[in-house]
Amino acid sequence: MKPGCYIDSGPCDWQIIQQENGSAKVGLAGRYLPSGEIPDRQIVFVRVVREESSDTVLPWLPATIHEGQRWEISLELPVGGLYRIETSLKPDGLGIEYAFRGDMVHHIGVGELFVITGQSNSAGYGKDPIFDPPELGVHVLRNNGKWDLATHPLNDSTGSIHPINAEMINPGHSPYLSFAKYLKRELNSPIGLIQASLGGSSLGQWNPAESGELYGNLLEIVKSCGRLRGVLWYQGCSDTTITLSQTYGERFANFVKSLRRDLATPNLPFFTVQLNRFVADPGPWGMGDEGWSRVREAQRCAAKELPGIFVVPAIDLPLSDNIHNSSYGNVMLGERLAKSVLKHLFSRDLQADAPDIAAALATGGRELRLIFDNVSSRLYAFDLKPGDLPLSIFDESGEIEIEDYSIEDNMILLRLSREPGVHGVVHNQYGANPGYLSIIDAMSHLPALAFYGFKISKDL
Template structure:
């Protein structure tokens, strides 16, 4: 039988605890056992720097619960680590006693205080990059694995060895994820650990994440968070949408995503909870009659979500390479993680860097068959790779069908005027890189080299 202080409830080894205003609170409880020579036994705990053994929080006396039980709360644990939490049992707490000679106690190793992000969505959130890429584990980048235990984060993040919540078990072995790269960049910029909680599941539709529909993966995610007594998390990393590229689902995607976001913030008691989202890449697969429009509608919903919902942010992925017909490659995932981290640094941490992709602001008729595409978030100038008009990702549409580009001119650093093959009749709308498998090159901001966000069904205005 074990003696001394026994921890029955508290953080796990490797756990990252969410900081608030640069500090965290750690709660512990357990039992103690001692021989008959205990006069006034009491459990103590302290926190030390794991690299040096230096004291961070000195020995603190627990509350005696009676019947050999104890509990305590350690406040003001500074953001940082890794830390080691030590306990011991003083046999006579009413008199001074050197803690180094107290009866032994349990310890918790490799814990950190930093920011925790939840990974949610479908296969590109789970991570299916299959090409080699250097993205090694690093102390201070930790993950709550599917076996219910915290560990050093490494790929594949959503593997299912010993899984304790089968709702998000992958059918096949996943691969490389963008989120280790994301966490690494944040840790280096912020100077404290980053934790990841993986809840994604390949092929999952939005209905699985929306508690007003099926919602089984939403409930699974909340169960995982509650099992950790996580309380607050810093934000949600969301990549999802491929499974909603059918007519009905694409038409309702934005409103259903809004409802999911509202419920998530309510259930986590965090009305401003940030969601860092990714606009869909592509699917290299035969196109059926409505698939281009369906993909365009989902991408436009993702673009609009970032415009219409406070605390929702979006980055493009349209320029990334694939490992197969649908999954972002490992080498591109490294860049995707960095894009998301730059967005987080700017909007979550007040550390501005170039992170916003060019975004269509308006489309204006400037002459017969001519439309000026004007963009926001252009730091330097739009760059179109000196390609021919036929390679531009822009199309116009009226009641007679599509109009195709036959010429263009860069009329301002943030604007491109395109000449189409005919004048339109009636109302005209424009789309950009909206298809299931769009053209390879899209305009970029030359300073950030971020590609424009895809857009769909934007009304053309008359020139004033």
């Protein structure tokens, strides 16, 4: 080996590091091989420059020298990048420009770090072509344990060191490159993605109170990267059986609580996606219409009942096959998630929350008022016929038909075929494959969140 400085531990090429209060602390350590007869008069220096220009970010700084020709240093890097970390070994009495060579780390960024969790629509199974190119400053920790420029498919299993989440078939396009590029543009800082999802995975594989095998893998991966800004979660199709769907909310809450505890981040945000649709017959797959509706309802309620949980809709997105979002749908979903992050983590004034049912009030006779939160201007139902609305009303006597309706701002007035009984409920977009058109916010065009079994109250 030639004289110089060698890095044994520290950040890797292409790594994105989570910023805190505008900077990130980065530790490096290694060894050096001196030249000549006076090794105690040779000093390790480290500097940081901008990758694109070599302009100085941090000037040459002396490292701490230890016995056995070891060295270490702690650097505080400002938000931004991409950066290059350089090392050198400077003999006493010589200028730094004549120092001996040293190892370097390339394409480092300090910004926001998100972990991708969930099943196939999180892993990305969009199969149709779309222009969604890579971009410097949007990087991914791949399954081979190495940081890289983020490109599709993010869940590539080539050289994986995590066999537990290796895909059985090749994934394709996911929402999260679009998500990360949108955030990078708005925040003007690098975005890092940690890939941990698995197609077909059940909530039980992520919940340490059940099998938890993917949970353990997730912890191992995240702890190797430091702190996170948030969790990206899209899962639920595998839990749409009647039995599993009934406990989905409780089990998801345990997953959230456990991950926050084990990462020592009690307020770790989760950005979740309410399930899209399954257009095949769900019966032979062990699923059911009620199960799909129950899981969507649990996802809706989690965002209302658990702090730091946010949900975006996907029910209106196009599909690539019978269950997976298309590439076009994924681009739309990535932008929805990015807007939710900008609104809830960075206080941006955006229309990022979908309309959500707040009250169902029987006003006497055959009228029912549905009142929604998160409506920026007014609701819009595409002027559908009453029978084509995605709403359905039931009570102890069965289904109640909708004969007519009108919309005023955030309220839908339904005129029913009969007055609801004591145990009346209303559903929105019930089943695995509900009606395609949704009730939307006329300004943001976000569809109202699907809901199931929402109780009708008497308007006194």
